[in-house]
Amino acid sequence: MKRTKQIPLQALEKSTWLRWPLLAVFALTLAACGKEPAEPKLLAHTAHEVIVPLYAALDAEAVKQLELSQAFCQATEPDQQQSLQQQLQKQWRATMSAWAGVQPIGFGPLEDGNLRWKLQFWPDRKDLTRKKIEALIASDDELTAARVASASVSVQGLAALEYLLFDTSGGALEGYQNGEQASRRCLLLQAIAERVQQVTHRLLNEWYGDINKLGYADTYSQPGADNALYPNNNASIAALLDTLVVGSEVVKRNKLGIPVGKDIAHAKPYRLEAWRSQHSLALMRASVATLEQLYRGNGGYGLQHYLVEETDVDVALLRDIDESFKATNAQLLQLNAPLFSQLKQPEQHSKLVELHRRLNVLQGNLNKLPESLGIRLGFNSNDGD
């Protein structure tokens, strides 16, 4: 074994001393059982092969978004500006879709320091985004990524960029070409894009970890009594189940149920996610796709395999989950974008009501998983005393 410089000698000796006997016991146990334990396989695959690639994709899109925002702001010819703004709009949609793929994952560094809100301020019922962004542009503040980072969450993140790229007044090309505030508008656009990329980069790094710090993917997939977040396999599996249960509920209720309303007269287009860019349908698809990947394992050993092979969960429930994913996807394909302009059309509205029904079935089925596995999602958090 070759020693690397970065590791303190003490830690090395300690770990060797502590770990080798354990490993030996572990190896013996394996040999005796003749079978690789399923939980580590499930957790490692879920973290490294499903979740980390989603964060990597988000960061890659955020990098492209930052580069295009800089190119757009450096352009001087109107034709070039127009073309670059369109490219940037397209890139924003790609970044936002990648975000919607990460959004349902309910555990990890995203839950720290309000990062979820910093990446997407939504719902924004009072259109704070417009008010705060226009106030910041009109101020004397220096418009840097650091300033954005310290500002209200409503001027950070992808919803703020959406306003600056798609709003009929706040995102209009003339606003970047003429008038006193044109250059400040572009400075802010770049600063927000930079801040978004800083956050996505940080999230990716924290999942990966580095030489000094264990990545969250490993923390998640290596539970144990000395693991402050996941003391046992069930705690890690519970986080995954919680993501499926809550993630499907958020899609059903926030992304769909609230805008669709109790009937067509009460449909609320402005409550759609990303109504300004009219990108709502794609975001719903991306979030459902992530839930399905987390369930099916994205081509590897996922929760579905684990449930079939290692647990006595009723096969009828597993079949119901399988079918409700398929039914939801089929209905998502029946819909036409943009929802924003079609929400109040009877035919489209009834298709959305049907989608809501199917998501409700999916959510209900996923919600049966914890109990059938004997795993409780939250104890004190459900207490109410």
Place this chain on the structure above:
Amino acid sequence: MQRRKFLQLAMAGSALSVLPLAGCGSKSSQPQPLLLSGSDNGDQHTLCGWQLGQGERFRLPVEQRVHAPLMRPNSQQAVFVARRPGTLIYVVDVQQGVIEQQLSALPGRHFYGHAIFSADGRWLYVPENAYAEQGAGKIGVYDARANFQRVQEFDLDGIGPHQIALMPDGFTLAIALGGIQTHPDYSRDKLNLYSMQSALLYLDTRSGQVTGRFNAPHQHLSLRHLDVAKDGTVMVGAQFQSSANPDEAYTGPLVFIQRGEQPLQAWQASEETWQAQQHYIASVAMNSSGTLAITTSPRGGVVNLWQVAEARLLKQYRVKDVAGAGYLPANGGFVVSNGLGQLFKVSNELQLLEHAASTRWDNHLLINV
């Protein structure tokens, strides 16, 4: 990949250095503190005693889920009170690890999971729901010297007394009046959200009279948990209870302080800080000097460390399903427990102390030093 794995092992090894609380050198006879908490193990409710550094001392299966434990002063007796709509109080000898006695509520009454002893350990004051009398809040008085016989009760003119504490004067009770009416026939449903009125009450145990009332500053804020510092400062944690439109959800303060005759004073923190609590504070605890405090929120999965004088947030830590909280003087820090069976030390950093397998630490934690 090889190298990566190797590093993980190295780091996992160093993370194993769980620090004993009293310091390694002290192999003296000084006993480690005993932690008391209700705990659920599967579907089994238990009363648990856990000695830091040494693990489980006792785990006693019981019929009703308990909420908060407390020690009887100058004794080895602890009581664990059933949470609503429970009707039992368990008296435990913590040395022997046995249930000595089981008290039952009067007919038409149930407990709220909290109680407090008089300073001499004689009287046990227990918040009760007289649900057969429109949910009138009462404080039952039990004589510990006479087999915990119920000898008296105090009327509160209010609904839902929850946590209760003894003021430094030795005769005044501070009572968090939650304001929410429930009835066992309707499970734990809240029956009066449109008329609820929560308050912090003071009651003189000599006269049985309510001597002070400080109403919650918002109609749907339910004051539930409190702690008292040596100087008489009372810290109160609230829950926001509303079936109203979530679009109009409350994002204001959930922690208050009350001193002397002054009204409840809200702690100042950003909207984001309060939102992270998800409308719910489970436990509040102050250190003995009353300079530092923590609050736990299992729904938000956060522990906040506060500086009391300026009501300033010092740190916010993420701890899943965290609820129980107490102060450990020898340790210079707070200890919190969670539904995953973990115990953490909370100071200027968060440190995992211990993990109890197959244990869900319930709501409140008592540290018996």
